Amino acid sequence: MTSVSIATQLADWRDHALTLENEVKKVVVGQDKAIRAINIAIFARGHVLLEGGVGVGKTTLLQSIARGLGGAYERIEGTVDLMPNDLIYHTFLGEDGRPKVEEGPLLRAGEQLSVFFFNEINRARPQVHALMLRVMAERHVNAFKKEYRLPHMLVFADRNQVEKNETFEIPSAARDRFMMEIPIEIPEDRELRKALMFDVKFQHAERLTQQVQGGVLAYDQLNAFSDVLQSHIRASDVLEDYALDLWQATQSPAAFGIQLDSVDVNRLIHTGASPRGMGMLLKAARVHAWLMQRDSLYPEDIHAVFHEIIAHRLVLNPMFESRRTQLSRELTNQILASVSVPARAKAA
Amino acid sequence: MKQIFLAWLVVGLVAMPAGAETPVAATSPAAAQVLNVRNPAHYAGIQMGDVLQRSLQVAVAAQDQLNDSNLPLKGLQRHGIELRQLAVSSAVKDGKKIYTLQFEYQVFANSGQPVQLQLPAERVSFNSGATVELPAWRFWLMSQLPDRLHPAKPTLITQYRPSLVETQTTQLGLGLSALLAVLGGLILLYRNADWTWLPMMNGHFAHAYRRLKRLPATADGQKQAALMMQHAFNQHYGQQLLGSEVHAFVQQQPVFQSLESQIQAFFAQANALLYGGQLPAATEYLQQCKALARELRACERRV
Structure with missing residues (x-):
C-alpha cells in the first residue's frame, strides 16, 4: 500500500470516526470525553468497561455507538443466577411442543457481532466472568461442535459502582482484559442537566438512538484498519522514556515523589500496570494521535487515555479496595502531574 | 781612686739583692724577728678587681702575744686598695712563738693609663712592745679602659637597613599570575x-x-x-x-x-x-x- 493511499485511508477513516462521535454527541449530551474514549477503544480494538451510577445513560450511549458502528448488537443482563451456558445457548419449547436449543446472545449473530453489551457484569458469577475473559481474549468460542469466530466483537460491559449486594467483584485479571474503564458521570453543566430533565427527547431512549446515523463505520474493516493505524503512528525515544517513567510510576509512585493526601502510597499499590496494560495504553494513544491528525505520539495522547486505561489495572492492597475508584483516579492524576517530559535523569 | 771606686761597686753590688728584698724593719730585733715576707708574684699588669696577697711571718718570745687591736680592720680602703681579708695564725716552735699574718687586698682604683699604686705599709705590734713594719709594695695598675671616657652615643655608627633585593619583576609576575588566576x-x-x-x-x-x-x-x-x-x-x-x-x-x-x-x-x-x-x-x-x-x-x- 502506498503512502498516498495510506494517508487517504487514514483521513477517510478519521472522517468516519469523527462523524460517529458527532452523531452520538447529538443524542448523548455531556459525555464528550466518554464518547471520545469509546471511539478510541473501537479503533484500538479494545473492550470497554463502563462505570457509573444508575440511569446516567450508559445503555443509551452504548446503543448509540452500536448503531453507528453497524453490525450486530447483542446484550445480556448480569444476574446472580446467570450461568456461562446462558451466553452460549438457550432452550425452549417450540411451536410443535418439542424442546429446542438455539444459540445464545454470544453466538447468535456470528461474525456480524460488533458489540456485545454485558449489563451489570459484576452481578454475574465468576464462572461467567471466566467465559467472557476467554471470549474477549480469543474472540472465538466452541459450541455445538463447531468454532464460532467473533473477530469484530467488542465487549462493552458496565458495572454499578454503588450497589455491592449480590455482586461479585471483577478480579484484576478480568479487569486487565478490558482496555478501558470509562466513568460515566452526570454532567456538571447546569444547562445540560436542565435539558436532560425537561427536554422530552431524552425521555425515550430507543427513539433517541434511532436518530444516530447507522453504519457510519464499516465494522468488519476495523481490524485491518487498526493494524494500519498502529503501524503508522510513531513514537520518539523521548516519548518512550516518558511512557517508561509512567509505567514505573504506577509500580513505585513514591520514587517519583508522588503523594496522596489520605493514604501512604508505599502501602497503596500492590501491583502496578501490566505490560499488556501499557501496550494498550500506547495503542489507544496512537488512535488519539491519529484523531488529532498527527502521525507521531505526543504526551497529550497518553494523557488523553491514561486514566481510562491504567486506573482499573492498578492492584491496590486489599485494605484500600473499598475506595478503589477514588484512590486509583487520584493516583493516576498525581502520576500525570508528577512524571514529566523530560525524564528525570535527563532533566537533572 | 780606682780602688775606692771598685770597693764601692762591690759593696753596692753586694747590697743590691738585700735592697731588692722588702726591707722589713724590726724596731726591737731581740723581741721580734721577721722570718719571712712574701709579696705578690707580679707587680705589673694588675687590673681593677684583682686580689693581691702577701704574708708576714714573725717569731717572738713564747710568752709574747700579738696586739690584735693595732691590726688594720678588714674592709679598710687606702688609695683604692681595700683590705679584703686578714688571717692570723700562730705556732710555737723551738721555744718561740711564730705568727703568720696573711693580708689579702683587692684593687678598686681605676685609671685610664698605667699608674703605680702600692699595697700600704702595715705595722704589727706585740704586747712586749716589739713592733714589726711591713713596708708598702708598689705595683702597676694596667687599666683596660681608655684614658678618657666619653658618652657612647656620639661614637655610635648608624645602623642602616640592608639594601633590598630587587623584587619588582617578581612582584609584577606574581601580580600578573594572580590576576590570571x-x-x-x-x-x-x-x-x-x-x-x-x-x-x-x-x-x-x-x-x-x-x-x-x-x-x-x-x-x-x-x-x-x-x-x-x-x-x-x-x-x-x-x-x-x-x-x-x-x-x-x-x-x-x-x-x-x-x-x-x-x-x-x-x-x-x-x-x-x-x-x-x-x-x-x-x-x-x-x-x-x-x-x-x-x-x-x-x-x-x-x-
Missing part, C-alpha cells in the same frame, strides 16, 4: 556556576538560559534545548505542561501572558522536534530558544 576562576565560575545564590538568578528560565548558552548547534543540542525549556515550563507550572495547557498556564501565571503566542509556538515546534522527529535548522532553533528564554526570564524577574 582570578580571571580564570571567574571564567570557570561564569561557565559552570549555577548562580542560584545570586538574587534574580535562580529562576527556572534563568537557569535554562544559562544551560542553553552552552549547547552545541547540533541535532542533539536542539533536542536538549527543547527539553530544557520544557523542563523550565514544567517547574513553573508544577507539573507537566502540555502544549494544550499553555492558556491555562498563562492564566495561572499572568506574568507570562504577553508571551502566550510565543509559548504556543515553542510547544508546537518542540513537539514536532521531540516527538515528530522534524529537525529545524539547529543554530536558528537554538537562537529562538535563547531569545524566548531571555524574554521568559525577564518576565520571571518581573522586569
